Amino acid sequence: MTEKPMVLVAARDPSRAMSLENALPLAEVRHIGDAESLLRETHLTPPGVVLLYTDLPTRLALPELLTMLRGRADLTHTRWLAVGTQGLGPLLQAGADALMSDSTSTEALASQVRTLLERVRQSREQGERLAVLQRRMDTWEHEERVRDQLVHMLVHDLKNPIAAVMGLLEVVEEDDTLAKESRDLLRLAREETHHLLHLSVNMLDVRKIQAGKMKLNTELLFAPQLSEVVEQARGDVGVGLQDRHLRIELPQEMPPLTADPEILRRIYANLLSNAMKHTTTGGVITILAQPQGGELLCTMRDDGEGIPAEDIPNLFAAFEQSRLTLHGRFDTGMGLAFCKLAIEGHGGRIWVESERGKGASFYFTLPLDLQTDDDDDDFADLLI
Template sequence: MLPANPLRKCLLLPLYLLLLSPGSRAQTPVSDSFAVALVQHPQKDNARVDILNSASRSYFTRDASIAEKYAKEALNISEQLGYTNGRIWAQRNLALVENTRGHLDKQMQLTLSSLKLAEALNEQHTLSILYNDMGNIFTEQNSPRDALPFLHKSLVIKRKLQEAPEISKTLNNIGSAYLALHILDSSLIYLHQAEQLKLALNDQRGLAYTYENLGLVAMLEHRLQDALHYHQLSASCYLSADNQLGIVKSNLNLAEVQTFMGNFPAAEKNLRKAYEINRVLKNVKNEMIYYKIRYELDSARKDYLAAFNNYKAFTERNMAYFNLEKSRQISRSQEKYEAEKKQRENILLKKEQQIHLATIQQQRVLVLSAALLFVILLIITFILYRMYKRQQELTRALNSKNQEVSLQNHIILEQNTTLESLNQVKDKIFSVISHDLRSPLAILEGLLFLLRDEKIDAAQFRFYADELWRDVKNTAYMMDNMLQWASNQMKGIGVKADDFDLTLLLNQEFELLQTLAKQKEVTLQHEIPGAVMVYADPEMIRMVLRNLINNAIKFTPGGGRITVSARIDRTFAEVIVKDNGTGIPLENQHRIFSNIYYSTTGTRNEKGCGLGLHLSKDFVERNQGRIWFHSTPGSGSSFSFTVPLSEDSDSNNRGYTIIVQDRGSSGMSVLNQ
């Protein structure tokens, strides 16, 4: 039996993408030959730098500490000699070492530094590799759309230079980016091109990454037997290349596929292998994925207590990683602000010194004029005139400085306003966590405590399980809304519009929402034409649909009905979510889409954070649509919103009702350096 809730695996796919890091592996004899070459060439010159960089490259997937030592020595010698090319490759090797440790921000800084030096030299081979690295980093940071321009630029250069091994790597990485975007047909095109080229080159090390990606595509398409076959091929290639990071990933992949296929002993064995190797590598992202898959395995084996503990361990590590990244961003922002403030202070001090020097010079002129007063009266008159002109210039300079100071004060006030806004966002988050999230967690903790101490039996626990599951899912939706709102407030959310099928997107969300409706004995169905192609940001529209349907479930009592329908206009699709629930009181209707914090409990005391409808309005309007509602207290509500049709839309006017069936889904992406 597979673990429940396959939709959660789709939502956790970006965590797999975080795990996927570039890597290459030289065989042990090659690494030993570099060590011998370094002993035979102790002179600190360009040749030693090249040997050190090659040695670092050969070690980074097997022993990151040795690779780091060689790269740092190469960087130090390159800076002493002014050897720019050596400095580029040393920094690139240090970036790869940081990748094996999961430090993507440090990898990005080092890669950008190398890229600036390479662009100054205009060395095409080096540029193609660094563009490839930049694309890989963006894919690992769950920004595959930002990765594709760098990867395609790298592919153009490599094809121009006819570098077949490098072309195969970039083809694999483009396929990996499309895999992260769930554009599976495009992903398979590039992955099969990479596979054919690597087979022709007999590149067993490179085939490991491509086979792993093909396995991930097979998992997303629910072809578990094919996925197992590709991951076994990938594991064999990683093992032959002695790629420790790749061995960990292949064991994790095999464990998850075997869990889905019900082969629990094999899954347990592969998880143990991954855990033992990662204890040496200390890769925090590998550790997160380990606990996530172990949770799935324990759930499939119905060991729910162990599953709970492992899911808790996964959640703690995920939150720790999230908080660490946020702390690094805040620290970098503070350092930048302090540096700019110091620079402004230095400029002001320099200008004050210039004014003081001018004043001293003026005083000297006055003393000299007084001494010559009795000698030549005309000279004194001329000097006084020059002093007058000088005074006018000083006055103009002082006025100009006052204007600059006023401008600086204005900038500081704007920065203070921004900081106050961020504090308000923080207070809002803490308020929601302290008031709305503690309750369901406390109930869960209490029930688990009673179950653990055998104060209630399993039958009694199952009596509360459905209601507890619904509360936890409502809490999860509330957390999604809060995080989206906080992200929107702190750094803004850019619209990434694309053509997509609105009906397909609704089907993806409908399964879990229908389960929530069944828990309340509410009928939930949708009646929409077969395919509605629209042009908008699919993730934003997904959040809008989820909020509107979840709100309808929340305020519809048992026995009620919720219907999702659509109407096609010339340029827009109008989506309607209608229920026969409690409706909205007239005195509160003006607060629904406002910035005012407004939240009420549902028919079964479901809670919300008061951000869902405000966030939905913002997302709809960002995608050139509008949202409105009609509600009658006691009779129900109808929420409607519009979204632009795709220019290539070929709507099907035949309506039908779809009941979503359970099906598993999982996947991730891997990069190839």
């Protein structure tokens, strides 16, 4: 059974409460005869509506009393109806929700009370919904903190032993006495270890970017620096590229990029690694870049298996596009998620075009600094 809302009639004359009680059968109406009783009663049970008559006996000025009551947290949802002939203005300034004359009919007064009770109901429902949402938000934030701490701990605990294993495998692989089969197994082990290292680092960086904790150390990169970044990314991918045909076509001259060279290197390494995973031995991977307007359009194209149309919408979402590669490894999508966040952090965008069985082309843009050339020309003119 729904509890009746409480209405307090704070007035000298108790008959005011009695007449209102008959007009509000769905509410519990109580009479309060003085200010001290009002303070005590509202502490026991917060009312829905309080009718505050200007003739209420009180040691405090009524506006001061109302200000005190409105400031209490337990009365947040209570609505205040000031009733009287004189002194209503100060009560309105003190926080009264509505004003009515004490000569108003009981029916009109009851109608106003019902309106205020409906507002109280809506306010309480909104407060309850907000409390539920706040609890959910607190739970989510706690889970995010735990997840961040776990990812950070795992990555930092894994990086050093993985790097040590890679170094040891490289040393053993250089042993000339090893049989070809053993050398191939070692090379495969080193590639998988390298993949594990990249996966762990990407995982940490994706979390950092999502949390807004990764800062870009941007520089002006001209064509020679871009070529150097691509060459470094090529070295990061590992020996697996030896079994692919790699074509690189970069501009000889261009306006400078405003980019973080280390992050750009990681972007290229992830896209190149992705292309390698989805092509077979002898496949062709092409890296292109060309200025277009105020942007540098960069392309990573392969002639591999292609991407199913249903996978493309979630392709750049971490852990949401896990699909088996041509080489029997599940692709978690963490590298592509990093690329998307990092490119957007530079003010660019990334997208993919692909058809199943006909390869894939990844495109991304980076903003060019078109002011630099103009500034150099102006500086040259001054020297002349």
